[in-house]
Amino acid sequence: MNIYDIAELAGVSIATVSRVVNDSPRVSEKTKQKVRAIMEENGYTPNVFARGLGLDSMKTIGILCPDVSDAYMATAVAHLERSMHEHGYDCILCCSGFEQSIKEKYVSLLLAKRIDALIMVGSTYAGVEGEESRIQYVLDAARQVPVFLINGYLDGENIYCAYGDDYQITYDVTSQMIESGRRRILFLCDSHSYSAVRKLAGYESALKSHGLPVLGDLKLYVKNRIHTVRDILLERRDLRFDSVIGTDDGLAVGAIKYANAKLLKIPEDICITGFNNSTLSICSDPELSSVDNRVEELCNITISNMMKILQEKDPQISRNCKVPCRLVKRCTTDF
Amino acid sequence: MNIYDIAELAGVSIATVSRVVNDSPRVSEKTKQKVRAIMEENGYTPNVFARGLGLDSMKTIGILCPDVSDAYMATAVAHLERSMHEHGYDCILCCSGFEQSIKEKYVSLLLAKRIDALIMVGSTYAGVEGEESRIQYVLDAARQVPVFLINGYLDGENIYCAYGDDYQITYDVTSQMIESGRRRILFLCDSHSYSAVRKLAGYESALKSHGLPVLGDLKLYVKNRIHTVRDILLERRDLRFDSVIGTDDGLAVGAIKYANAKLLKIPEDICITGFNNSTLSICSDPELSSVDNRVEELCNITISNMMKILQEKDPQISRNCKVPCRLVKRCTTDF
């Protein structure tokens, strides 16, 4: 059943049917009714390919993230997908992992699909300082479609970023730890992403402004697996710390497991915070204080910007949107 | 840059270019080289819409799930997406929630996008006994494209199902609880989905074969939120039980929270198991024994079946694939 069939059944031309489908004002109400009835009866749906060919758009947004099975990204993707649908767009989802060549491959693949815009979820796409060549593919993509980064920042034409203020919140949390008497704060981290770098900067900056030394030993890079973190901490008997900032809830829960195994009192003996305010944080015992970096908010901003860009002529949008984070206090902190 | 431009630059016809793009054997190696070089130079990518129009397929698979922010589904989607890409297909992701009308809407939307196949993740799409009308839309969809259910079963032409043997594993777990001396086993559940129904059947059947009564009080339907479960259990002071089967890790962790709050010894005073073997289960304290229903395996089976159907003429595939589950024992069980 195609537009010709409908046109014939309705006794009009395909142009008129097309106009009805697109709700053009230049068709009489009467004709519209009639055509719509015929379409309804026959369960007609316009062929998206043909339409895409003509309009060079299929109203699809590409979403790229390293891994949807990660809770943070899953939340973001779920939120994005829902909002996009409300605006009449569909989502092609791709999970690129963290490897450079794969990321690049996926971006070209997505572009080849003629997506209307590209959303990249996760600070891994923001690249690392000193390795600017690795973000070239994002810059290139932005010349074809608007690119939106969630939880990362990248300066470039047609690239719009929304991210939590990781620097500030880490600065604040670190400061509060220091002010409540902590002196040896372990910074647990599992990557060198944009976000991780900002968190580290906030941490170090807080130490410095309180006249505390930045100790290399207290910056620990580990894999984000709860038992791995626990075991590494247990093994490093030389390492002394009275508090920990985990850049992800998984890392922080690993620290809780460590503390429990060593029969340390939380938060008295050791104070712990995580990031992302995921379900993990209410699962552990004691429950974890965790930074909420407001993914939903970041997603909303992104969608709102995207719609303006896709629909308006001259949108005027900030390419750089930083959102304050907040610490959700539970039982692993005493401030 | 389209096929005509390339043809002109290469000094051949568009047919030849098309053949090169599709790697047809009926082009001389020399011509291929030349055309490919030109395509490379000019960064040519075939227009997917035009191609879709001709072939009536864009090599995209629709994935429908109630909610990707759920860990179980996120794992499944991540796995599916990766495998699909390896086979040259892309995924359009839709999150339908649990409401009937929305599910139906999404399915027609996906079909309108001319997907090559539809994967439905989650037993919610398998419907409930006695409400056959609610699965009509799945049956209808299957007349257009092959439909694959993950973690649910539905008997219908062109519908292929892969699911864990929830009945058997719940029967086994219940039996082991009984044989290790438990008499009042609480069945915690948050839905009436196909999967939930099968689990309940296994539970009741085990009770019966051990000569134990099936008590209505011990079947509790609650929302899958950790604190909610804990609080409800704490409030129901009349309810007596010495063991808990949670049909999801979240529910079981709620039970752990309850036990901890009441200073019950786990597993001595109360024995607890969950489902899905998610990160939650290693987060809690004590760590939760949980049924692994092998999503990856289910996904692999599905993909493998799908590829056969999409590529072969007469595949011969079982529409009904049941996979055994296994209990991953941690610290909340004593058997």
Next chain:
DNA sequence: ATGAAAGCGCTAACAC
């Protein structure tokens, strides 16, 4: 307000 007809960029059947 409506229709005729020219694309959109590709595939594939057919001709050579």
Next chain:
DNA sequence: GTGTTAGCGCTTTCAT
């Protein structure tokens, strides 16, 4: 082995 050409189903001028 390569070229010609007729669709695929729609949108969109341009007439009327």
